[in-house]
Amino acid sequence: MFDWVLQVPILSIICYLPLAGAVIIMLFMRGTNNLAIQRFATMVVAIDFVVSVPLWFAFERQGELFQFRESANWIEAVGARYEFGVDGIAVLLVLLTTFLGVAAVLSSWSAIQVREKEYYIFMLLLQTGMLGVFMAMDFFLFYVFWEVMLVPMYFLIGIWGGPRRLYAAIKFFLYTLVGSVLMLLGILALYFYNSTGLMGWGGLGNPRSFFIPQFHEISSQIPPDLQFWIFLVFFVGFAIKVPMFPFHTWLPDAHVEAPTAGSVILAGVLLKMGTYGFVRFSLPILPAATIRLLPWLAGLSIVGILYGALVAMAQKDMKKLVAYSSVSHLGFVMLGIFSLNTAGINGGVLQMINHGLSTGALFLLVGVIYERRHTRMIADYGGISSEMPLFATIFMVITLSSIGLPTLNGFIGEFTILVGVFNRTWWWALLAVIGIVLGAAYMLWMYQRVFFGPLKNPENKGLDDLNGRELAYLLPIVAMCFWIGLYPKPFFEIMEKPVDYIVQKVDPEYAAAVADDGEPSADADLVAEVED
Amino acid sequence: MTPIAPQEFWLLLPEMVLAIFGMALLIAGTMGRGIGSRMAAVASLVGLAVATILVVWTQGQATMGAPILAGMFVLDGYALYWKVLFLIATALTVFLSVRVIEEGGYRAGEYYSLLLLATTGMMLMVSGFNLLSIWISLELMALSSYILVGYFKHERRSNEASLKYFVLGALSSGILLYGISLLYGATNTLALPELSRSLAQAILHGDLLSAVGWVLLAVGLFFKVSAAPFHVWTPDVYVGAPTPVTGYLAVASKAASFAILVRIFYQGLAPLVIDWQIVVAAVATLSMIWGNIAALTQTNVKRMLAYSSIAHAGYILLGVLAANETGLWALMFYLLAYTFFTLGAFGTVVLLERREYAGETVSDYAGLARRAPFLAACMLIFLLALTGLPPTGGFFGKVYLFAAAIEAGWTWVAVIGVLTSAISLYYYMSIVVQMYLKDSEETTPVLMRAPGLALAIGFCAVVTVILGLLPGIFVDLAKSSILPLAWNLL
16 A cells, blocks of 8 residues: 555655755745645644654555665765665654654644744755654765754744743754754764774775665774774764753753744754754764763763752743753663664664653643633642643643553553663663652643642633644554554554664674573563563 | 966956956946946946856866966865856846936946956956965955945935945055065965965964964955954945945845855965964954844944844854855855845845935834835845845755854854744844834835836845755755865865
């Protein structure tokens, strides 16, 4: 049924469809009314999502690591090629991007009242940039998408953001740019080491290339000291994006000032580019450095978990609270990844998706109520569950998903991560668990203060409950939360091969131990239990 | 001394034609009521076009790389690449100038004449194979530029700039010449290949005279490319000069100075590579740091672009520093891209500038995205390119300048380069903030009605993006015309 997907350059279509939409709006929709532009942009992201769904079905779970490959010459002079391809992890992230894209654009209909045309152009350009990041298999191409994407996000925050939008936008841009230019130096060092050589380090003499699997291949040949330096610059680039403590300070500003859709994309997809970077590059290309730095990496992750949670607890602004909760959740993802075993990375990747869904939804929900009341202060609310029962219910489900209640997606992710972490170093898991407890505390406390109690503030009387459009973008997310919570098996299946591959690359001894047992090791059993 | 065959002169035909056009314009400008700006511009463009065709023609005529005219000049792929680049830059400058000169009310003939003569100087210089011929061509370029800077002779700023430029320029030319004379004293030659051979001997003896000589020579060249700490003239001259001239200085003059700097360093001073790399590293670092930090506080766009030009001198010096093939072609590619996006940026200043120097302060860009979406989009592309962000030629070029430094083991300079280039985002974005994020009180478009200039700006923007997305052919072009790395041959 989905065979046709293999016949067409499906990834390019998914990636450039939003770009084409943006160009059409730019060139052909002069003077068209805003409603038409709105509808058109929504249609484009919706079609993009529909086109991306076949990836899920046509992707062969046990097939090649990278599928739907596209390959063409690009800049032959330097060995950069146009290489697209996705593995199981990238498929999930591509789907997350197209899925949240629809929700974000839908939520903008009422939220964006000025300069709509430019807004939708930037929104669509952003989609293209993010999708390209997850699809690129050439390091140079990857980097182009990685940087190109900053520009529309800068405008989204800077033009349609809150009162401190200029500060937040330039801070976001500067932070991420500093990280990415340093990362670029790392890329170039790898590139030269692989080919003609770096002064003082020698080289492998392979043809000049930016092909990512090529770098995976030479991972064991890179001297550990060189790996260490490259890892450090990659780390700055990715850790700022994630963001890991102490590189997180841009995030609360950007989140609070960004328009709702901007926050959704920022939390849902942009942050995942950092974690994706660790999984795709740092771990498999620089295994020796990863293992050498592991205590520090895990330490920063744990500090992030606890610090994010504690700061979230003190917030009076709902959006800021959710923003800091992201720091905490992403700390979890990183800790899972740094456990360097199957369960941990499985959980980390799944939690990336979970965080995208639940935090994305939380920002959408905060946006919904902000549009009605024009305040995000928790103190301005109280008892609104009686006015907006539907809203309160969905908010509850998402809150529970975020704090990891069984039957919802967060639980599966966090549990799998903890299994992996426990296997690596048991007391890391102990510290991480404190983060879960704190998470439950600040989320439920916020929920209680906003929805329960007496309805004191007269302005909150008679607030409209969710309308059809809002339900249309919230309910699918809720459904996804339940799906992952109740039946995560397909998700673990699609990422099984790439995760095994990464473990094999980064910690071959562990992978060998698992293989020697002839059957799944203890933690794999636990995963199996969770899956059932 | 080898006898000169008469046909060798034909190889300098492009320069001759350009000089003839220049002098003809000078005469036409003095006859009767002079020549109008448009007429003169068209004549200049014709001259430039003929010269371009002739440059391509000479390629087929000469034995590439063989010295001509008693070793004074050389015609190699390297020289041809730069000649075409200078001609393009000058043609774009002409587009920038037409309206400005027309409205300035000064004689147009002289202006275009000087422009063409300066370009002639550049073209001769990059072909120069002897320090003497190089110095004379350099002076032709410099003297023409001094006058161009002061072309608005009733403007106080223009006068001041011209005088400053002249005094400091003359000083630097003097230093350059003194360095050349010391080198001559030490090596008994001014021809680059022989110089290089003699220096190889001299360093064996730890010769002080030649060391002082090359350092002074380098200082003179650093002044011309406006690298810190020899940059002090740049901001005042850039602000005071008529904007098209500023663009010309920032692009053509800089490219020419870099072209000859590379030729002298790579061919003449090749044996000293270890020594001059240290000096270049220091100058590059200082330029990148000082240029970018000083630009942060500027509110005048031309002044900001002046500091940005100092910073760019620093980035481009990374290509010199690397002293490898990557560095060389990256430098050539970057200056090609730089020509388009910098002249494009100056073009937008010209378009906005018409009403009494409005358009020079950053806040004049407020709300430009609404008033002139096309112009704002082009300016956005130029600013992204100046910052070094994709999808622009500035990105690709800069990446490879840094790459060359890393390949050569100068990682710490590359680190400073990328970090300062991240800093530069802040001040370039301050213009973007005005264009897109702020609303202006004015609602009527204040743009100059200059379709030719608008077209040129659009062209620059398109080329900037093409150079970013499909740099392949241009890289091949630069690669095929790089200098042979002299120290590999020694």
